[in-house]
Amino acid sequence: MAKTYDYLFKLLLIGDSAVGKTCILFRFSEDAFNSTFISTIGIDFKIRTIELDGKKIKLQIWDTAGQERFRTITTAYYRGAMGIMLVYDITNEKSFDNIRTWIRNIEEHASKDVEKMMLGNKCDLTDRRQVSKDRGEQLAIEHGIKFMETSAKASINVEEAFFTLARDIKSKMDRKIDSSGQVSGKQGGGYQLKNENSQKKSFWKSCTLL
Amino acid sequence: MGEFATSGGVDRWVCPNDRQLSLRAKLGTGWSVHTNKIGNFNRPEHLSLEEQEQILRVITRAEYLEGVEMERIGRLVDKLDNMKKNAIGNGSSQCILCGDEFKLLGASPTFCDDCVKAVCSKCGVDTVNSSKQPLWLCKLCAETREVWKRSGAWFFKGIPKYTLPEKKAESSKYPMRMRPSPRGSVKGKPAGAASPRDSYTWHKARGSASTGVSSSYGESSEQDSSESSDEDFSLMKTKAKKNLDSGNPKSVTKSDNASIGSSASRTVHHNNNHPNYSRAESKTSIASASNVAGQLSATESSRGDDLHNESDSERSIFSREGSTRSKGKSSLAAEEELDNIDVAINRYVKSSNTADEEHVSSPDSEGTSLGLLEFSLLYDSVNNALHCTIVRAKGLKAMDSNGLSDPYVKLHLLPGANKSTKLRTKTIHKTLNPEWNESLTYYGVTEDDILRKTLRLSVLDEDAFGFDFIGEFRVPLKRLKPHQTKNFSVYLEKQMPMEKDDDLIQIRGKILLSLRYSVPKQTLYVRIIRCAELAAMDSNGYSDPYVKVYLKPDKDKKSKYKTTIKKKTLNPEYNEEFTYEIRHNELAKKTLEITVWDKDIGKTNDFIGGVQLGINSKGDRLRHWFDTLKNPDREYRRWHVLSAELTPELDD
Numbered sequence: 001m002a003k004t005y006d007y008l009f010k011l012l013l014i015g016d017s018a019v020g021k022t023c024i025l026f027r028f029s030e031d032a033f034n035s036t037f038i039s040t041i042g043i044d045f046k047i048r049t050i051e052l053d054g055k056k057i058k059l060q061i062w063d064t065a066g067q068e069r070f071r072t073i074t075t076a077y078y079r080g081a082m083g084i085m086l087v088y089d090i091t092n093e094k095s096f097d098n099i100r101t102w103i104r105n106i107e108e109h110a111s112k113d114v115e116k117m118m119l120g121n122k123c124d125l126t127d128r129r130q131v132s133k134d135r136g137e138q139l140a141i142e143h144g145i146k147f148m149e150t151s152a153k154a155s156i157n158v159e160e161a162f163f164t165l166a167r168d169i170k171s172k173m174d175r176k177i178d179s180s181g182q183v184s185g186k187q188g189g190g191y192q193l194k195n196e197n198s199q200k201k202s203f204w205k206s207c208t209l210l
Numbered sequence: 211m212g213e214f215a216t217s218g219g220v221d222r223w224v225c226p227n228d229r230q231l232s233l234r235a236k237l238g239t240g241w242s243v244h245t246n247k248i249g250n251f252n253r254p255e256h257l258s259l260e261e262q263e264q265i266l267r268v269i270t271r272a273e274y275l276e277g278v279e280m281e282r283i284g285r286l287v288d289k290l291d292n293m294k295k296n297a298i299g300n301g302s303s304q305c306i307l308c309g310d311e312f313k314l315l316g317a318s319p320t321f322c323d324d325c326v327k328a329v330c331s332k333c334g335v336d337t338v339n340s341s342k343q344p345l346w347l348c349k350l351c352a353e354t355r356e357v358w359k360r361s362g363a364w365f366f367k368g369i370p371k372y373t374l375p376e377k378k379a380e381s382s383k384y385p386m387r388m389r390p391s392p393r394g395s396v397k398g399k400p401a402g403a404a405s406p407r408d409s410y411t412w413h414k415a416r417g418s419a420s421t422g423v424s425s426s427y428g429e430s431s432e433q434d435s436s437e438s439s440d441e442d443f444s445l446m447k448t449k450a451k452k453n454l455d456s457g458n459p460k461s462v463t464k465s466d467n468a469s470i471g472s473s474a475s476r477t478v479h480h481n482n483n484h485p486n487y488s489r490a491e492s493k494t495s496i497a498s499a500s501n502v503a504g505q506l507s508a509t510e511s512s513r514g515d516d517l518h519n520e521s522d523s524e525r526s527i528f529s530r531e532g533s534t535r536s537k538g539k540s541s542l543a544a545e546e547e548l549d550n551i552d553v554a555i556n557r558y559v560k561s562s563n564t565a566d567e568e569h570v571s572s573p574d575s576e577g578t579s580l581g582l583l584e585f586s587l588l589y590d591s592v593n594n595a596l597h598c599t600i601v602r603a604k605g606l607k608a609m610d611s612n613g614l615s616d617p618y619v620k621l622h623l624l625p626g627a628n629k630s631t632k633l634r635t636k637t638i639h640k641t642l643n644p645e646w647n648e649s650l651t652y653y654g655v656t657e658d659d660i661l662r663k664t665l666r667l668s669v670l671d672e673d674a675f676g677f678d679f680i681g682e683f684r685v686p687l688k689r690l691k692p693h694q695t696k697n698f699s700v701y702l703e704k705q706m707p708m709e710k711d712d713d714l715i716q717i718r719g720k721i722l723l724s725l726r727y728s729v730p731k732q733t734l735y736v737r738i739i740r741c742a743e744l745a746a747m748d749s750n751g752y753s754d755p756y757v758k759v760y761l762k763p764d765k766d767k768k769s770k771y772k773t774t775i776k777k778k779t780l781n782p783e784y785n786e787e788f789t790y791e792i793r794h795n796e797l798a799k800k801t802l803e804i805t806v807w808d809k810d811i812g813k814t815n816d817f818i819g820g821v822q823l824g825i826n827s828k829g830d831r832l833r834h835w836f837d838t839l840k841n842p843d844r845e846y847r848r849w850h851v852l853s854a855e856l857t858p859e860l861d862d
Contacts, residue, residue: 177355177358177359
């Protein structure tokens with residue numbers, strides 16, 4: 001049953017194929033884990049409502065396919081995302097290297113206000129680790145985003161990661177409202193509907209190109 | 211010699227040149243083509259049928275959610291719009307909202323931090339901003355901020371697309387727009403002025419369903435031009451203005467939540483086939499959304515009902531607030547059903563034999579009278595409504611320096627946690643003998659409530675900042691008989707201490723438990739009899755509660771039991787018994803954990819509240835447990851308050 005909620009935050013999970021995006025989401029939404037690998041087809045989403053500071057926040061979390069062939073579809077979901085989780089696999093060097101590509105993707109397709117966060121998944125597999133935590137932190141600092149090592153399997157930091165991202169979005173929202181409230185209010189106390197045409201056009205163009 | 215390879219022209223043993231190769235490749239035949247790549251040579255994005263279907267299913271789900279969200283935003287916008295059209299002051303010498311004049315002796319104005327308009331103390335909101343600095347906002351600006359947050363407009367830099375709640379009033383004003391509908395005139399109605407344009411996109415969306423995924427990108431970009439929302443928007447604005455001019459001053463002086471829900475209350479019969487629903491949302495831009503729209507439309511009418519049920523409970527709250535407001539102005543020409551009902555009720559109230567009159571003749575014990583309050587109460591057990599008509603007060607105690615008061619009456623239904631149990635009349639300025647003649651109604655008051663709850667009427671003096679307390683009177687509702695108006699004329703009493711700040715108590719409900727330990731069988735019988743006043747977890751204002759019983763500590767978790775699920779109720783009756791075969795001395799070490807849950811299909815069930823009985827419990831819980839252990843073979847029944855604090859093991 002649908003429930004009331006105060007805010008709807010749309011989140012997006014991106015990263016290379018098989019880094020565990022779906023598992024992280026599965027852990028967060030269902031608190032469960034499935035070790036068989038089923039490649040995500042295109043896109044999927046799950047819902048979970050959390051509570052922050054007494055506000056009910058409905059998280060609509062989009063899970064994307066890491067595979068290249070779905071890129072057209074997955075990039076279409078960048079624009080609407082308020083928060084993006086960049087996921088890599090600590091046992092897979094390549095997936096870590098690709099984070100930069102993913103960040104470039106975000107810069108290209110996502111809204112510039114989007115909150116980002118980086119997750120190094122599968123941190124339970126210490127013996128197969130290829131990417132040290134330091135390197136993850138270093139990269140995160142470089143891009144000015146938060147970082148956590150998670151394990152969907154061992155249920156480490158998954159909850160924390162989503163709550164952190166949601167909290168960041170919420171505080172950004174509060175700040176934005178405070179700054180815009182002063183401006184829009186003084187112009188006559190109304191909400192404005194800005195024309196989004198320019199943004200949209202570029203978005204559609206990028207779609208048709210692909 | 212032509213390069214264009216016809217069979218004889220080129221020596222078959224000579225390797226073809228690049229051009230030939232590429233041409234052959236384009237033909238899709240010949241040895242230069244790897245057959246396994248034929249399918250995606252021209253379309254590298256090719257997806258298999260199953261994959262397409264899978265993606266479409268996800269998009270359909272998303273689209274459905276989007277529709278619900280658009281309706282939610284629509285309600286938010288509509289609520290704000292209603293507040294705006296009910297704002298009647300000029301913002302300088304009058305309060306921008308209620309239009310109260312600011313005079314030397316009256317209320318003094320404060321200024322909204324956002325719009326810098328003058329607001330009276332009761333139309334403003336004291337709040338803090340993100341950096342915890344105090345902020346004083348008029349209710350309009352506060353609501354605007356809220357709408358920006360709730361709708362996601364803060365992120366998308368504009369209110370996203372929304373579906374305005376349908377208005378009954380509108381349908382009666384524009385009968386020519388009514389389309390005959392199999393559902394009857396009330397339910398399936400096209401949405402007023404917006405319908406022609408929408409039905410256009412509707413058809414278009416359906417048309418694009420036949421085209422493939424790739425082509426639909428262009429289609430949807432065409433059809434969801436941002437004009438449409440602009441149009442809706444400007445339409446609303448002008449409407450708001452019009453209403454502003456002809457605004458009804460009476461309705462505004464009342465409390466905020468009374469005036470804001472007015473039109474939303476008429477959304478109960480929602481248009482299931484609203485065409486907006488099928489349009490792709492612009493910003494999240496579900497790329498191939500439009501080609502699902504066709505499919506959606508096919509199933510829509512059947513699903514519309516679910517939508518209707520599942521969408522936010524705000525609606526039902528609105529309807530409560532909205533009709534509360536309309537009660538107050540039954541003297542107005544009633545064009546809506548609600549008002550008609552109100553008029554009828556009022557007439558009924560007046561004509562019905564005023565059988566039960568109650569006079570309390572003894573004034574306040576100290577001799578100084580606080581004043582006399584006249585009101586009447588009527589409980590309608592069919593509609594679960596409690597109608598409170600506040601008539602007048604006489605000889606109120608003067609609270610202001612001018613020897614007068616600005617009285618209003620506030621109603622509380624006790625015990626009650628949330629704001630929904632509060633109602634208030636408008637303020638009558640500068641008088642000690644105010645006449646309100648106002649009807650306020652509580653909805654959803656069950657007969658159970660009548661037996662247990664108390665109505666508290668407090669007369670307050672409005673001040674520029676806050677209020678002064680004049681006096682109060684409490685009526686235990688069990689004194690009312692259903693469908694009989696009871697008139698009261700009572701002397702006000704001094705303020706009684708509230709148990710706690712009742713806004714803070716989080717009441718989750720109560721549970722009636724029966725415990726019995728049978729010595730011969732060495733068995734504990736736990737019977738879940740019923741729950742009452744459970745917190746509503748679902749948007750429909752109800753829960754689907756079930757109770758879990760668990761005897762802790764228990765390694766194997768074999769002691770877990772569940773009752774059946776009672777659908778859509780806050781007062782479920784179970785009468786289900788569970789047994790634990792356990793030795794008496796073992797039992798003393800255990801804790802019985804009873805938790806009440808709201809069953810949600812497809813999602814984690816919501817925890818409503820719980821109670822633990824064991825030697826570490828306190829108060830009633832300990833007594834209950836103790837009695838059961840101490841006096842075997844006797845049944846003990848007790849009500850327990852459900853606590854939200856208890857952290858149970860995650861529901862499985």
